[in-house]
Amino acid sequence: MQPAPQTTARTATSAAHAPILALAGVSRSFGPVQVLFDVDFDLYPGEVHALIGENGAGKSTMMKILSGYLEPTTGEVMLDGAPVSFTSSEDAEDRGVVLIHQEFNLADQLSVEQNIFLGRELKRGLFLDHKAMRATTNELLARLETKTPAWATVSKISVPEKQMVEIAKALSREARVLIMDEPTAVLTRNEAEILFRQIERLKAQGTAILYTSHKLDEVARIADRVTVLRDGRHVLTAPASELSEDAMAEAMVGRELSNLFPDKADANAAETVLVLKDFSVPGIVENANFELRRGEILGFAGLVGSGRTELMEGLIGIRPATGEIRVNGKARQIRSVDDARKAGIAYLTEDRKERGLLLNQGMRPNLTLLALQKFSRILIDRDAEEKALDRSIREFDIRAPSREIKVANLSGGNQQKLLLAKTMLAEPEIVIIDEPTRGIDIGTKQQIYQFVRRLADEGRSVIIISSEMAEVIGLATRVAVMRTGRIAGTLKGGDINEDAIVRLAMGLEKKAEGND
Amino acid sequence: MTDATTAGTAAVKTGRPSLDLHVIGPIVALLALILIGALMNPNFLSYGNVTNVLARSAFIGIIAVGMTFVITAGGLDLSVGSMAAFIAGLMIIVMNALVPTLGTGWPTILAGMAAALAIGFAAGLFNGLLITQARIEAFIVTLGSMGIFRSLVTWLADGGTLSLNFSVREVYRPVYYDGIFGIAWPIIVFLAIAALGEIVMRHTAFGRHCAAIGSNEQVARYSAVHVDRARLAGYVLLGVLVGVATIMYVPRLGSASSSTGVLWELEAIAAVIIGGTVLKGGFGRVWGTVIGVLILNLIENILNLTDLVSPYLNGAIQGVIIILAVVLQRQKKATR
Ligand SMILES: Nc1ncnc2c1ncn2[C@@H]1O[C@H](COP(=O)(O)OP(=O)(O)OP(=O)(O)O)[C@@H](O)[C@H]1O
Numbered sequence: 001m002q003p004a005p006q007t008t009a010r011t012a013t014s015a016a017h018a019p020i021l022a023l024a025g026v027s028r029s030f031g032p033v034q035v036l037f038d039v040d041f042d043l044y045p046g047e048v049h050a051l052i053g054e055n056g057a058g059k060s061t062m063m064k065i066l067s068g069y070l071e072p073t074t075g076e077v078m079l080d081g082a083p084v085s086f087t088s089s090e091d092a093e094d095r096g097v098v099l100i101h102q103e104f105n106l107a108d109q110l111s112v113e114q115n116i117f118l119g120r121e122l123k124r125g126l127f128l129d130h131k132a133m134r135a136t137t138n139e140l141l142a143r144l145e146t147k148t149p150a151w152a153t154v155s156k157i158s159v160p161e162k163q164m165v166e167i168a169k170a171l172s173r174e175a176r177v178l179i180m181d182e183p184t185a186v187l188t189r190n191e192a193e194i195l196f197r198q199i200e201r202l203k204a205q206g207t208a209i210l211y212t213s214h215k216l217d218e219v220a221r222i223a224d225r226v227t228v229l230r231d232g233r234h235v236l237t238a239p240a241s242e243l244s245e246d247a248m249a250e251a252m253v254g255r256e257l258s259n260l261f262p263d264k265a266d267a268n269a270a271e272t273v274l275v276l277k278d279f280s281v282p283g284i285v286e287n288a289n290f291e292l293r294r295g296e297i298l299g300f301a302g303l304v305g306s307g308r309t310e311l312m313e314g315l316i317g318i319r320p321a322t323g324e325i326r327v328n329g330k331a332r333q334i335r336s337v338d339d340a341r342k343a344g345i346a347y348l349t350e351d352r353k354e355r356g357l358l359l360n361q362g363m364r365p366n367l368t369l370l371a372l373q374k375f376s377r378i379l380i381d382r383d384a385e386e387k388a389l390d391r392s393i394r395e396f397d398i399r400a401p402s403r404e405i406k407v408a409n410l411s412g413g414n415q416q417k418l419l420l421a422k423t424m425l426a427e428p429e430i431v432i433i434d435e436p437t438r439g440i441d442i443g444t445k446q447q448i449y450q451f452v453r454r455l456a457d458e459g460r461s462v463i464i465i466s467s468e469m470a471e472v473i474g475l476a477t478r479v480a481v482m483r484t485g486r487i488a489g490t491l492k493g494g495d496i497n498e499d500a501i502v503r504l505a506m507g508l509e510k511k512a513e514g515n516d
Numbered sequence: 517m518t519d520a521t522t523a524g525t526a527a528v529k530t531g532r533p534s535l536d537l538h539v540i541g542p543i544v545a546l547l548a549l550i551l552i553g554a555l556m557n558p559n560f561l562s563y564g565n566v567t568n569v570l571a572r573s574a575f576i577g578i579i580a581v582g583m584t585f586v587i588t589a590g591g592l593d594l595s596v597g598s599m600a601a602f603i604a605g606l607m608i609i610v611m612n613a614l615v616p617t618l619g620t621g622w623p624t625i626l627a628g629m630a631a632a633l634a635i636g637f638a639a640g641l642f643n644g645l646l647i648t649q650a651r652i653e654a655f656i657v658t659l660g661s662m663g664i665f666r667s668l669v670t671w672l673a674d675g676g677t678l679s680l681n682f683s684v685r686e687v688y689r690p691v692y693y694d695g696i697f698g699i700a701w702p703i704i705v706f707l708a709i710a711a712l713g714e715i716v717m718r719h720t721a722f723g724r725h726c727a728a729i730g731s732n733e734q735v736a737r738y739s740a741v742h743v744d745r746a747r748l749a750g751y752v753l754l755g756v757l758v759g760v761a762t763i764m765y766v767p768r769l770g771s772a773s774s775s776t777g778v779l780w781e782l783e784a785i786a787a788v789i790i791g792g793t794v795l796k797g798g799f800g801r802v803w804g805t806v807i808g809v810l811i812l813n814l815i816e817n818i819l820n821l822t823d824l825v826s827p828y829l830n831g832a833i834q835g836v837i838i839i840l841a842v843v844l845q846r847q848k849k850a851t852r
């Protein structure tokens with residue numbers, strides 16, 4: 001298109017003088033709602049730039065504008081110093097600007113390989129060059145150290161694997177600018193480390209990297225510069241070395257943040273509400289035994305794939321399972337989520353887009369779906385529903401630009417809050433929360449932790465599954481650690497620390513304190 | 517607008533987005549057709565013609581109300597036309613067989629009606645169980661049962677026509693041709709079912725569950741919706757409604773043959789789609805379906821009444837309308 005000196009001089013030093021991609025006075029509205037206000041931003045080749053902000057601050061919107069998925073309402077996008085208007089995301093990709101979405105953008109029924117080459121298949125003459133595509137795919141997957149085979153169907157692979165496929169797809173595009181919207185939200189630490197190594201490699205090649213994350217420690221570690229957005233406005237841009245994590249958090253939320261975790265509850269004396277005996281989910285979980293007391297917060301730690309989610313899905317009747325379930329001393333048969341609900345157990349899924357929320361519907365039908373029987377005798381009481389929505393919006397601080405908004409258009413964090421509200425509407429006595437703060441900003445995290453604590457204080461029992469070690473350690477009074485489908489051990493009180501959890505999760509220690 | 521949250525409240529006050537094409541499109545199309553009809557033929561708005569159009573719409577309309585639920589839940593039923601013929605055939609056989617014991621009056625007819633409903637129920641159950649329990653695609657199951665029902669009625673009629681006992685027919689006739697307050701029975705039944713359907717769709721847990729299943733079955737499952745039960749209920753409801761439609765249809769001709777109800781399934785599906793229900797599921801509206809049925813029947817009626825376009829082109833015009841309706845749905849989604 002235009003002369004672009006940066007393409008030839010792709011080194012961090014020589015290119016550092018001119019931004020490769022920039023925004024000048026960009027605003028964006030959706031209908032009557034303005035979400036970005038006069039944002040200026042620049043991104044240099046060979047830098048890792050972190051964009052941070054609360055849920056709904058406009059990070060995803062800004063990234064979509066940078067990569068041609070959305071147009072600015074006013075203002076300019078500048079590529080190589082000249083204004084551009086990408087006609088489409090394909091156009092942006094052709095010019096070297098690639099976005100990995102917060103939501104996956106993969107064709108579910110196609111294989112990993114087909115997805116990576118979707119739209120730009122390699123050909124030999126008229127026919128597809130399967131050999132070359134397979135070779136490149138294998139090479140990319142090997143670089144990302146994933147064990148996912150190239151032929152696997154995307155609908156069958158796990159969430160982190162999908163994220164890795166997205167990253168492989170972006171790598172295959174040879175991007176000059178790689179934009180990643182919360183790439184690590186669904187990755188384990190190990191997987192995130194692999195990603196960071198790739199980021200370093202790309203950076204050394206002069207690729208400009210913009211990414212967002214709610215994990216501020218991660219930002220502090222890998223970003224060169226940080227930009228903070230608050231309520232759609234640019235707050236500051238500064239070298240990461242000049243910002244402490246606390247300073248970042250404060251800039252994001254606009255106020256000082258006190259202790260992230262509330263004090264721990266003490267539920268030692270309380271009666272047992274849930275007992276699982278020799279509980280197995282065929283092929284995945286073997287002979288799990290654990291119990292849960294009233295007012296207790298029980299953490300479940302372990303590597304991704306250790307069977308935590310599957311164990312809980314077995315418990316709530318989504319997956320076929322064997323073994324004994326006792327709720328309040330009574331043996332229960334739970335064959336469906338409805339049975340679980342009747343037994344007072346609710347499960348909040350880790351996959352809010354595919355299992356949690358109806359993205360094409362509004363907030364009200366989503367909120368009441370699980371507890372719909374509470375709102376309907378013969379007819380659904382719409383007024384009661386509206387009131388429940390009001391209450392949930394208040395209680396969970398759900399920030400939606402309008403009441404009628406489709407859930408797909410809510411920011412990720414607000415979707416999570418809506419999902420929490422939906423689960424709690426069923427008034428469960430036992431709440432199982434799988435990855436409670438995935439993709440959630442630090443201020444909201446604090447809210448959610450306090451909320452979980454309040455549940456325990458009200459005499460409900462909570463199970464928290466989390467891949468964020470700090471979360472389990474900070475919240476739980478007892479932690480069960482799973483490894484390859486078994487409960488490897490349970491830690492209590494002062495014994496709960498990172499080292500002990502890792503040892504159990506990796507099988508380095510035979511210290512099984514019995515599965516009490 | 518100073519910040520995102522105040523902008524938000526402003527948006528709440530202005531309320532819903534202004535009426536979009538997706539909502540008013542079918543209504544505008546219907547009004548336009550009525551206007552065209554009225555301008556082209558003075559008889560168009562006469563009592564006789566209006567009654568005729570509405571009564572003829574009733575059969576497809578009653579079926580299409582049931583179809584709206586099935587499609588909203590992400591399913592499909594291709595067998596309803598054949599099912600109607602099969603039910604009509606069996607109903608006639610049952611009534612004829614009962615004449616010696618119950619006579620030629622209402623007892624026989626009521627028994628016939630009960631049989632029609634029971635057979636519709638069973639046929640819907642047959643489709644529904646194969647789809648939800650044997651986990652076969654709805655398209656395949658109902659394509660199969662479409663052939664089965666059609667061939668069964670042909671076999672029952674021995675390739676010809678099954679005719680209702682002549683005296684029974686005389687008693688039964690008014691169910692199609694009479695009415696109260698000048699409104700024919702089929703119209704009353706159709707409108708009552710449509711009104712009920714609309715309420716069930718929008719104001720009951722069943723309607724909500726259908727939409728939830730159609731938008732994302734996984735989410736529905738995780739939200740304590742009995743997915744299989746709700747889908748099964750949809751097919752059974754549709755089967756029963758096919759039975760109702762047949763009850764209204766049999767007194768019209770008093771016979772059934774292998775050509776009864778041919779292409780009804782396509783008309784019913786078309787009406788549902790024209791009315792704005794999403795073919796992939798997840799969103800459905802019964803009032804739209806009613807308008808869809810009326811649009812399809814009005815086109816036919818106008819072509820018959822005027823000699824502007826040959827009535828033989830009826831199918832072509834209906835086809836264009838169906839495609840247009842889907843294009844309008846698509847456009848709404850594509851806004852960037
Ligand atoms: N298509 C849309 N229509 C209406 N509002 C929208 C649309 N897309 C986004 N919004 C609104 O714009 C605001 C900013 O959303 P955005 O997704 O950019 O936030 P975010 O900073 O990425 O948040 P998160 O950290 O939760 O992902 C939110 O209030 C969101 O509801």
Ligand SMILES: [Mg+2]
Pocket residue numbers: 059060061102181411412
């Ligand atoms: Mg986002």
